[in-house]
Amino acid sequence: MRKRIKIFLFIDALGWDIVSHYDFLAEQLPERRPVKMQFGYSCSAIPTILTGLSPSEHGHLGLFQFAPGRSPFFKLRKLDKILRPKSFWRRGRVRHWLSKLIKRLYGFTGYFQLYQMPFEKLGLMDYVEKRDIFAAGGLAPALNLRDILEDSELKYHISDWRRSDEYNINAACKALESGCEFLFVYTAGLDALRHRSGVEAPEIANMLEWYRKRVEILLETAERCGEVDFTVLSDHGMTPLAGTVDIKKIIESGGLRFGHDYGACYDSTMARFYYLTGAAEERIPELLKPYEYAGRWLTEAEERQYGIYREDRIFGDAIFLLNPGVQLVPSDLSLTAFNGMHGFAPEDVHSRAAILSNRRIPDNVVEVADYFGYMKSSIEVLKKA
């Protein structure tokens, strides 16, 4: 009997919209369906894919949390007065370089970016992805994909998320040739492109063609080594820009003091508020009342339904989620708007992720959180074989 091989290729931002628009890999992977996005960004979806747990369980929603008592960056607050002119230190390339330096200084092994978080606020923030979430124990106490694979004694390969898509595809081919039976291949190039382009931009078609060729190479290589189950999965789609709103300015002109009355994390599609005084709890909803055409407050029932409700309120006491397509600009992440963004309501048609396979996909794979169970049962099958 030929050896069984299971390949899961993760393509960040491969939404159902472009899968169906371009009939992506229809011939090679005819089994396909849209998948409900995990509320949040990739920094929430990937921990969910790696553990099967919701953000309320694994604790990752947004990269920053307002947490003065837990901030590892307290000493960096002073840099705000030293690093002048501010415009220079806000430049993307400069912040990228600074992020690398801080990452090394603090010994973080995870994905670390300062983005546009100002130093004066950074001293009051905790960073969620300090550890490499793909590494063994990276999402402890939860068991992640690598923990399960280590325990299985199968020969497996998980891509290095720091590397390019091209590198990761080549590394996967080498892993197949060296006898790996289970592969999780990570690619993120499409996400970056989709933030810049629309659905029908020629660059999208070109990049999908690039992926199609790589999938064929992977499939051919794998078929030489055994019987292959090949699955492509994604975390979300991309919603075209429909407008912007400056929530930060609205709140900052409202007479409240950051760090005294309230804390806030301004993501691209939502503002998460932490109330420190009763005045802030009253005033912030008042300030945003005229802007309810652009977004809405999540109810507790919605937070529970989206898997982001926590008693300890580390994600914020209240979340103002923008309507699909409306971006919060400037945010802690960017000074400008993008042509496309994700992280809106999972029900939005553009939010939908996708799963494609050359084998029948189990009926219970309907949302991003279900991928883990599917991969786990695939590992069980290989163990028995």
Ligand SMILES: [Zn+2]
């Ligand atoms: Zn993205």
